[in-house]
Amino acid sequence: MPTNSQDFATLTEPRLETTASRLRELVAHLRQQRAQLREEWARLITEAQLLTAMTKEEIFAEATSVYDNYVEALETGTYEALQAYARNLSERIIPRGVETHEVVGIVLLLRDVLARSLFAKYQGDFNKLNRILDAYEPAANRIAGTVAVGFVQERERIIREQQEAIRELSTPVLQVRERLLILPIIGVIDPQRTRQLTEQLLRGIRTNRAKVVVLDITGVPYIDSPVANHLVQTVEAARLLGANVIVTGLSPEIAQTLVNIGVDLGKMNTVGDLQGGIEEAERLLGYKVVPIQEPATAHPA
Amino acid sequence: MQVPILKQGAYLIATVQSALTDDDLKQLRDTLVVSVSKVRSRGVIVDVTALDVIDSFATRTLRDVAHMIRLRGAETVIVGIQPEVAFSMVKLGLSLEGIATSLDLEEGLAYLDRKGKRSGPEVGDQR
Amino acid sequence: MPIDRDADIVAARQKGRELASRCGFPTTDLAVIATAISELARNIVRYALHGEIVLKLVEENGRRGIEVVASDDGPGIPDLTRAMQDGYSTSGSLGLGLPGTRRLMDDFEIASDFGKGTEVTVRRWKR
Numbered sequence: 001m002p003t004n005s006q007d008f009a010t011l012t013e014p015r016l017e018t019t020a021s022r023l024r025e026l027v028a029h030l031r032q033q034r035a036q037l038r039e040e041w042a043r044l045i046t047e048a049q050l051l052t053a054m055t056k057e058e059i060f061a062e063a064t065s066v067y068d069n070y071v072e073a074l075e076t077g078t079y080e081a082l083q084a085y086a087r088n089l090s091e092r093i094i095p096r097g098v099e100t101h102e103v104v105g106i107v108l109l110l111r112d113v114l115a116r117s118l119f120a121k122y123q124g125d126f127n128k129l130n131r132i133l134d135a136y137e138p139a140a141n142r143i144a145g146t147v148a149v150g151f152v153q154e155r156e157r158i159i160r161e162q163q164e165a166i167r168e169l170s171t172p173v174l175q176v177r178e179r180l181l182i183l184p185i186i187g188v189i190d191p192q193r194t195r196q197l198t199e200q201l202l203r204g205i206r207t208n209r210a211k212v213v214v215l216d217i218t219g220v221p222y223i224d225s226p227v228a229n230h231l232v233q234t235v236e237a238a239r240l241l242g243a244n245v246i247v248t249g250l251s252p253e254i255a256q257t258l259v260n261i262g263v264d265l266g267k268m269n270t271v272g273d274l275q276g277g278i279e280e281a282e283r284l285l286g287y288k289v290v291p292i293q294e295p296a297t298a299h300p301a
Numbered sequence: 302m303q304v305p306i307l308k309q310g311a312y313l314i315a316t317v318q319s320a321l322t323d324d325d326l327k328q329l330r331d332t333l334v335v336s337v338s339k340v341r342s343r344g345v346i347v348d349v350t351a352l353d354v355i356d357s358f359a360t361r362t363l364r365d366v367a368h369m370i371r372l373r374g375a376e377t378v379i380v381g382i383q384p385e386v387a388f389s390m391v392k393l394g395l396s397l398e399g400i401a402t403s404l405d406l407e408e409g410l411a412y413l414d415r416k417g418k419r420s421g422p423e424v425g426d427q428r
Numbered sequence: 429m430p431i432d433r434d435a436d437i438v439a440a441r442q443k444g445r446e447l448a449s450r451c452g453f454p455t456t457d458l459a460v461i462a463t464a465i466s467e468l469a470r471n472i473v474r475y476a477l478h479g480e481i482v483l484k485l486v487e488e489n490g491r492r493g494i495e496v497v498a499s500d501d502g503p504g505i506p507d508l509t510r511a512m513q514d515g516y517s518t519s520g521s522l523g524l525g526l527p528g529t530r531r532l533m534d535d536f537e538i539a540s541d542f543g544k545g546t547e548v549t550v551r552r553w554k555r
Contacts, residue, residue, distance in 0.1 A: 153490045160555070192555075199456055202384035209404055233391040240387040242380070242403035242412075320442065323434045323470075353459060354441055356466040357525050385459030393463060393528035 020077070022135035026118055027075040033117055038067050041106075041113045050105045053097045062089065070110060074139050079146050086150030094155055103151045104144070111140045163192070173204035180281050181210040181243075184274070186219035194230040201234060205243045212281040213238055216274045218249025228257045235268065244284060245269065248277030304329045306336060311343040312413055314406070317351050326362040334369045342375050344413035348406055350381030360395040367400045376401065376416055380409040431500070432478040437469040440481045447483050448494050453554055461494060461552055464532045467525045468498035468548055476502025476545070486551065493534070493553035500547075505540040512538075 030037065042063050045051055051059050065085070073082040090103070118136060122129035174182045181204050185197065205213065215235070223231065235245045247270045250258075258265060271277040304325070306315045313336055315329065333345055347363065349355065355363075367377035378401045382390075390397075403409040429440050441462040448461045465481065472479035479500025486495045505511050511526055526548070530536040533550040540546035 156490070198388060199384070202387060206384055206404065209408070211404075211408075233388075236391045236396065237384075237387040240382045240390060240397060240402050241384065242405075242408055320438045322438050353445070354462045354466050356463050356470065357528070358470060383459070385456045386463075388456055389459045389463040389532065392460065392531050393467070393525070394531070395528075 019135045022132055023074055023077070023139065026132055026136055027071055029121055030071050030074070030114055030117070034067065034071075037113055037117055038063055041067070041110050044109050044113065045106050048105060048109065050102045050109075051098060054093070062093075065089070066106070066110065070107075070114075070143055073143050073146075074136070077139070079142065082143060082146050083150050086147045087154050090151040090154035091158075094151075094158055100148070100152060100155070104148045107144045107147045111144055114140070164196075173200050175204075175208045175210070176278075177282070177285070179209060179211045179285055180278075181205065181208055181213045182216065182274075182278070183213060184216045184219065189220060189223060189227050191226060191230065194227050194234070198230070198234040198237060202237055202241060205238060205241045210243050212244045212246065212284050214246045214248055214274065214277040214281050216248045216277065217251075217254065218274060220249075220254065221251070222253050223257055225257065225261050228254070228261050228263070232258070232261075232263055232268075244281075246271055246277045246280055248272065248274045304332075306332065308340060308342070309410075311417075312346060312410065313337065313340070313342045313344070314346045314348065316348040319351055320353065321359070323358055326359055330362050330366045330369070333366055334373070337370050337373050337375050343417060344376045344378065345370050346378050346380055346406060346409045346413070348381045348409075349379060349386075350383070350405070352386060353383070355382065355386050355390055355395070357393065357395060360390065360397065363397065364400065376413060378403055378409040378412055380405050429481045429483070430478065431469050431472045431481055431498075434473060437466055437473060440469045440483075441465040444483055444494070444496065447485065448552075451485050451492060451494055451554065453494070453552070457552060457554075460532050461496075464529050464550055464552075465496055465498075467529050468496065468550070471525065471546075471548075472498060472500040472502070476500035479545075488553075491553050493551050495549065495551045496533075498548045498550075499545065501545045504542045504544050504546055505538075508538065508540060 042056075042060055045059060045063070046056070054062070066089070069082055069085045073079055093103075115133070115136065118132055119129065122132055172184070174184070176182055181201075183197070183201055183204075189197070201213065201215075204210065215231075235247070238245045247268060249272075250270050255265060258268075269280075271280050304315050304317055304321070306313055308314075313333065315333060317329075321329070329347075333347075336342070337345060345366075347366065352359070363379060367379075370377050379397060380403045382402060401409075401412060403412050429443060430436065431440060444465040445458050445462045448458050453461065465483075469481055472481070479498065479502070482497040482499075484495045484497070486493050512530070526538070529548075529550065533552050535549070535551035535553075537549040538546070539548075
């Protein structure tokens, strides 16, 4: 009976076919159907109200690249090119305000559009359809994962860069007199910021040959123990570079935190407010620079 | 690795040229202590600008040097600690407390001059 | 890298610095990593007959970093909790320097047992 022999043929086929050859077959189909499927996908994207930050032309252009890269990844089974493309794409669309759920959404939509197309083609042969899907699904899922992860990683990288830029702007090291640096800190300090602070300060001491640094923390409401520790380390490191550090603007809360972590406030040079700190610094400098015979620089009374 | 030690007036200047092994450090310490007595130096400057790492052993040795030299009536100044090295040292918990440190050779000499004028031949002040 | 002698300490940290530099770490981190390696290597030389340090570039979750594994065949550390306590004082009796090393690096793992040697793994990630 024809059905029997046909069944027999379909039963032996899996041993003759491999995943790779199945992938080649479905990729050929997807390439052939490229124009229609791409348009279908773009339509669904708009319908789902994704990528609203982009124009129709832009969506179409990106859709073409994504489609081609997607199919290529299916064909080659390697994902490096796709990863690179995903990062590149993310770098371009993130500044446009595209969100993670949109990117994941469009990739999944494409997966579905292609899957439906495969259903349509192989609907007459249930076994064949199953085998095609066996080849397609793992690859498609991996592609979706790769693109999503690439996008998220790129986003995180951009956020880190922005944070770094903000931090650099918010910790200026000012040279007000020769050999005197002032470091006003404003706002809440996190561990990342303290590290940057220390680096900037130490570099500043070296560049400006500073002998006294006034570290003003009037604008800092509170600090936690790790940050307090780091501040103390900063003061010690500055000393190793031959600079004296005067800490000004110590609130009672911060003083308490420092005591709690075991800092001997008596050993740390602290002054109540910034102005007092600057005067103390000038005194220290004046005392060292001015010859003994001349009177010390008069303080503005 | 020998560390060159120069005499400049009443001071000795030891300039580290490259990374020092533990033995090099010990040799430097011993040489400095002997030299200070021999030339009746009033101050010693150890220039560590070229050191890219100062770890616990190096710190301890420098402290020993300063201590022994002080016992012979002279003052030690460590100069040229690099910012990154200072950072690593404090993170590690190392302290050169009680030892004078200056930014560079020029500052170090200025410090010794000031100390010489002010306090004379007595035990140096602790910072 | 085998760590048997004094001179190996310097070699190890210079190699570490090179590797970290190739990975793109900033200057401060180079000093931090080199210092940590120096401390770990010194422990090996001081407490064991020999050991080795393995340096590796690693990657995890998209960030890149450097991994240092210091292992030795020494007597081992019987009381790990005590060894990890900060016994630092300004006089600097530093013991094994492990708490300090942990402060220097991002990740810190230690496995040691009495009579079985010690293995310390530390990692620092590029920010």
